[in-house]
Amino acid sequence: MNRDNTADKLGKSGSRSKGRVTLSDVAKVIGVSAITVSRALNDPEKVNPKLRVRIEQAVAELNYVPNRAARSLATSTTQTLAVVIPTISNTVFSNVLKGIYDYTTRHNYEVLFASTYYSLQNEEKLIAKLLAQHPDGIITTGLDITERSKAMLLSANIPLVQIMEVGTGDVIDMSVGFSHFDAGASMAKYLIEQGYRNIGFIGAQMDFRSQRRMQGFLSTLADAGLETDKYLLTTTTPSDIKLGGQLLADLMAKQPDVDAIFCNNDDLAYGAIFECQRRKLRIPEQIAIAGFNDLDASASINPSLTTVKTPLYEIGRSAAELLINTLKGRPILSKTLDLGFELIVRDSA
Amino acid sequence: MNRDNTADKLGKSGSRSKGRVTLSDVAKVIGVSAITVSRALNDPEKVNPKLRVRIEQAVAELNYVPNRAARSLATSTTQTLAVVIPTISNTVFSNVLKGIYDYTTRHNYEVLFASTYYSLQNEEKLIAKLLAQHPDGIITTGLDITERSKAMLLSANIPLVQIMEVGTGDVIDMSVGFSHFDAGASMAKYLIEQGYRNIGFIGAQMDFRSQRRMQGFLSTLADAGLETDKYLLTTTTPSDIKLGGQLLADLMAKQPDVDAIFCNNDDLAYGAIFECQRRKLRIPEQIAIAGFNDLDASASINPSLTTVKTPLYEIGRSAAELLINTLKGRPILSKTLDLGFELIVRDSA
DNA sequence: TCATCTAATGTTAGCGCTATCTTTTAAGAG
DNA sequence: CTCTTAAAAGATAGCGCTAACATTAGATGA
Incomplete structure (x- = not known):
């Protein structure tokens, strides 16, 4: 060179x-x-x-x-936001990160990110590492957090936005997201209204937010007097498309009379749909499939997927906006932002 | 708080x-x-x-x-690697970034990334911005780069890895990737061997690497005496699944006798397959579909997708490894690393 | 003419850390 | 008990920048 x-x-x-x-x-x-x-x-x-x-x-x-380091030292500001997400290689979080990045870069901040791979222990270490960069603000994922992480974040004395969910647990500073419980409940309500009675749930990874979706879903089934445990199948294995097919196969082997399945995310739903296609099961006549997140393929797959659209990009964008507005001393309307979700009814359920 | x-x-x-x-x-x-x-x-x-x-x-x-800023100032090292990619919200690059992140974080470096959205002008600005952070090393995407970007990178005096492709253009310092021309050629060769004769190509975005794949593909068709322009349909619109369906529809309207289509990437291929399903076209009997990248869904979709597997995660990992080895003064075996690709034959072609 | 003000530029010091050199302490060697 | 050597700790200065205050030049007006 x-x-x-x-x-x-x-x-x-x-x-x-x-x-x-x-x-x-x-x-x-x-x-x-x-x-x-x-x-x-x-x-x-x-x-x-x-x-x-x-x-x-x-x-x-x-x-x-x-030299930004020298500037940082002189001004004690780094023009950097730190972001802690579970993993970058999941469309959900790459969309969130994109929202953060786009807003952040327009306002002349840099983004430092770290992946916890869904471990709170990792998260602790990563928060410590990121704070050593003295970011001007920080975004973390979820409201479940260790005491030590919380202590570090507090003593860092910088604005914090916890993203992805609202309505559960304690918010440390600010938060942006939606209610996973309600989202799960709303899908259950829809499936019940459509006349399904043997309604199943398949889930992978089963992080806190997945669990909340499941709880919302199951409690609505219970309220309607339907079975909850019988048609339930979850694993903590990381979620992917193939696994969706497998979980569907397993559930149907166990409970052949299941007539609708809520998949914890769209990836699982795609896998489930592909497996049904292979088994020549007609969707939704023989079995209805629903997903979660409304990713790109959901509108195009056959049959098109009934799912819950979540404001991923907007969560990222809003979180960055909250931080930067706080940093610039602009007034914040609310420290908690519920961006909601939307049930997208398509052909699969 | x-x-x-x-x-x-x-x-x-x-x-x-x-x-x-x-x-x-x-x-x-x-x-x-x-x-x-x-x-x-x-x-x-x-x-x-x-x-x-x-x-x-x-x-x-x-x-x-x-305080890392103070440390950086005193040591003139930032323990930071800068990464310039086209976009984070594309599975291809989020996989690459994951590879970079995983290696980097294990070796106690931070990652600063920026998205060019496929614009060389943007890239220039982003390189300037990132260099102000004085990263210890930098990763950029592709070998096509403006003179000004090149000048900045050179005078930054830090190790550089250009990722995604090898074998074309000038490498400034180091590079990791594979030959897109050869990959396109290998798919053409396969389709010809399988007996297809009216072979089409659909492509979106059409960045430099896509063009190189197309060139490799078309030149192989030409060598075999087959049509090249007739069954060709490209657009510079960003690629997504839906667009794949549309391009397939457009191409078939124009040239109903097309018997195989190489889709510039797997997303387009998924869209094409979904569209075929809707049209009740049997794949591969009536039309063969092939993709590129071997993303998650390719093994599960029906029919499973014949595609080219590309070493995305490994490219990221190796690029980070090259940088960090260089920074630690370890010997580098080769400044250019061709990680190759693999034709994955499945049911769709 | 001189005081008064403004715009433009400069001086100084310090942000928090570590490279480099120096000093002190402890441990052996003879 | 002195001399040598190694290990441990400290003093100093400087990394490149900017906050805070200081100075200078030029313009304005009575």
């Missing part, structure tokens, strides 16, 4: 520095003080337009790149 | 600091110098075990969180 040698030309090979071009290098070239260059870059109106132009040229010529 | 007041207790409310606990706070509490605390944390063997224990306790009690 060809290395740039501007710094060598500036004659600083002996110093502790890595030889990068600094503010005062630029300043020296023009013959002004470093602070003036700093102002020209950060507060342009404060410096004479002609000087500013000269400074900008010098910056471009020398290929000067500001 | 309840605020921690340890810092107030330490009596530093008048300073420029944000009131956080610092190394010398910890040092003062124990009655040693700051540098000793620093050593206890970064180079534990260098301090007396008994003292070390006391320091560790004080750190825990005071809830001390090191």
Whole structure:
């Protein structure tokens, strides 16, 4: 790799520095003080337009790149938001992260993310690691959190948004999401209304939010006097499409009279639908399938999937917005934002 | 939000600091110098075990969180890798990013990412922004890059890995990927071998790599004396499942005698398969469908999808590994890593 | 003319950490 | 008991930037 040698030309090979071009290098070239260059870059109106132009040229010529670490140290702000999610390789969270990223980048903040892989112990370590970067704000997933994590977040003294759910547990600072319990309940209600009576549930991963969806779902079934445990099949194995087919197969082997299945997420539902296709089971006549999240494929699959649409991108966007508004001292209307969900009725149930 | 007041207790409310606990706070509490605390944390063997224990306790009690910005400034290393990808909300890149993240986090580096949304102009700006963080290394996507981006990357003087493809254009420093041209060619070869003669191609987004796949595909068709332009349908619209159905519909309307279609990626292929199902077209008897990437659903969909498996996670992992090995001064076997691809033959073609 | 104000620029110090060099303490060696 | 050596701890300065205050030049007006 060809290395740039501007710094060598500036004659600083002996110093502790890595030889990068600094503010005062630029300043020296023009013959002004470093602070003036700093102002020209950060507060342009404060410096004479002609000087500013000269400074900008010098910056471009020398290929000067500001050192954010030094800036952070001087201002005690990092222009960085930390994000803790379970995993990046799940469409649900990549959509959330996209929402965060898009808002954040427009407002000149950087995003540092970390994946817990659904472990609260990991989460603790990651929070500690991320806080060492002194982010200006932090986003974590879910309301279930260890005491130690909570203590660290509190003593970090920065705004925090807990995303994905509202309505359960204690919010530490702010939160954005929707009620998973209600979402599960609303799907149960819909299936009951459609006349299904032997209603099943298949779920994987079974993190806290999945459990809340299941609880909402089952309690509604119970209220209607329907079976809850009989048609229930869950595993803590991470969720994927293939697993959906397998869980459907297992459930049907155990309870052949099941007439509708709520899949804990769309991926499982896709797998279930594919398995039904293979078994030549007509959906929804012989068995109804419902999903959760309304991912991309749900509208296109055959039959199209009845599911619950969740505001993933918006959760991310709103969380970032809350943080940045807080940081800029703008008024926050509410510390808790329920973005709701929407039952999407299609052909599969 | 309840605020921690340890810092107030330490009596530093008048300073420029944000009131956080610092190394010398910890040092003062124990009655040693700051540098000793620093050593206890970064180079534990260098301090007396008994003292070390006391320091560790004080750190825990005071809830001390090191300031990475200060550390970066002092060491001119940030323990951060920058990643530039087209978009995070595409399974392809979220898998790559996961590979990067997993390796990186194990080696105590942070990841800063940015999305170009497939624009080289955006990429320029993002590279400039990311370099201001002085990452220790950087990963960018693709070998097509503007001169200005290249200049910035060169003068940043840090190791760089260009990911996703090898074998085309100039590599600036290192690269990891596979040949998209060859991958496209190999699918063409397979389809020809299977006896298809009116072979089509549908593609969306049509970024550089998609184009290279298409070129490889078409040139192989041409070599076999088959039509290339006639059964070709592409758009620069971002790719999604629904679009796959639409492109298939459009192509079949234009050229009803098409007997096989190579879809530029699996998402398009899923959409195409769903559309065929709706049209009651038997796959592969009436029309064969092939995809690219071998995403999760490809093995489960009906019929299961013949596709090209690409080493997405491994590309990310290897790129991170190359960077970190370079940074640690370990020998690099080769600056260019071709991880290849694999034709996965299933039922759809 | 001189005081008064504003705009533009400069000086100083410090953000929190660690590289580097120096000093102190402890442990052996003879 | 002194001398040598290693281990442990400290002092100092500096990484690159900007907050806070200080200075200078130029404009304004009575």
